[in-house]
Amino acid sequence: MRFGILVFPGSNCDHDCYHVLKHVMGQDVRYIWHKDGDLKGFDCLVLPGGFSYGDYLRTGSIARFSPVMDDVVSFANKGGLVLGICNGFQILTESGLLPGVLMMNKDLKFICSDVNLKVENNSTVFTSGYKAGEVISLPIAHGDGNFFIDGPELAALRDRDGVVFTYSTAEGEVSPEANPNGSVDNIAGIINKAGNVLGLMPHPERASESILGGEDGRVLFQSIIEGFVLS
Amino acid sequence: MKAKVYVTLKKGVLDPQGRAVLGALKHMDFDEVTDVRIGKFMELELDVPEGGDEDKRLAEMCERLLANPVIENYRIERD
Known part of the structure; x- marks a missing residue:
């Protein structure tokens, strides 16, 4: 399976994603510079974390107009798999591939810590390796992770099981106390209607080796690869 | 031509x-302030003929x- 990792000016988790996919998961991985638009031959694109274009104007808003993004949107519309992590999630909402928006954390602080997440939907190609309702631990590192979506759109997202991860307690309770950044309904990750574009604020690539503190994130990459082999 | 763009958060x-900022103003005894909303102001220089x-x-x-447009309104003023 061939993964492409998009690199924007200011991406800083691109090498982490490359390392995990190449050396931990043993996959074919290439970097794609944001000015190079040829996405032929790729099976899954990863938009990594970072601070593309210095987060100017709004997070992800300038990267969304990078030359490669038109091709990413076509790739996604043809059913190609797209995974957006942290800043990648912000770019996906700005580009319209995912609904909602990521705003500044409610306490105005950049948060860097491990959080518990509840797997709300394990019937996606990205999460099939998790159990339904399983609580996992992944790190977050963001200043703008406060997911907002208006009432009707939230209802539509809920109706189609678009919410994939929520911030929860270790017992799986999705409570205000477990919400680190003020996200509506504790939402940490969502998927599009077609089921091929996932965005999440936590960093699975930083929790894919036990020596680095956890392996819960590896299950996400494993799910993608196993799903691809079966298809 | 110069254009001014004001971007503000939608109500709600x-x-x-x-x-x-509201909390800080209250702390400074400016109790008359009941709400503060922060937005963005941009100045654009345009090279276009009038009309x-x-x-x-x-x-x-x-x-x-x-x-x-998910969270923000905008207003444009022209000089």
């Missing part, structure tokens, strides 16, 4: 920065990039 969207389709194009700039 939580503004953590505005709330923090063209600049209004339409400015609106498009706001819709597509300068504001995020």
Whole structure:
């Protein structure tokens, strides 16, 4: 399976994603510079974390107009798999591939810590390796992770099981106390209607080796690869 | 031609920065302040003749990039 990792000016988790996919998961991985638009031959694109274009104007808003993004949107519309992590999630909402928006954390602080997440939907190609309702631990590192979506759109997202991860307690309770950044309904990750574009604020690539503190994130990459082999 | 663009958060969207500033003003005994909303102000220099389709194009700039219509409103003023 061939993964492409998009690199924007200011991406800083691109090498982490490359390392995990190449050396931990043993996959074919290439970097794609944001000015190079040829996405032929790729099976899954990863938009990594970072601070593309210095987060100017709004997070992800300038990267969304990078030359490669038109091709990413076509790739996604043809059913190609797209995974957006942290800043990648912000770019996906700005580009319209995912609904909602990521705003500044409610306490105005950049948060860097491990959080518990509840797997709300394990019937996606990205999460099939998790159990339904399983609580996992992944790190977050963001200043703008406060997911907002208006009432009707939230209802539509809920109706189609678009919410994939929520911030929860270790017992799986999705409570205000477990919400680190003020996200509506504790939402940490969502998927599009077609089921091929996932965005999440936590960093699975930083929790894919036990020596680095956890392996819960590896299950996400494993799910993608196993799903691809079966298809 | 110069255009001024004001981008503000829509009503009902939580503004953590505005709330923090409100808290500071209250702390400074400016008790008359009941709410603060923080927005963005941009100045654009345009190289266009008067009377063209600049209004339409400015609106498009706001819709597509300068504001995020999910959470923000915008207002354009021209000199």
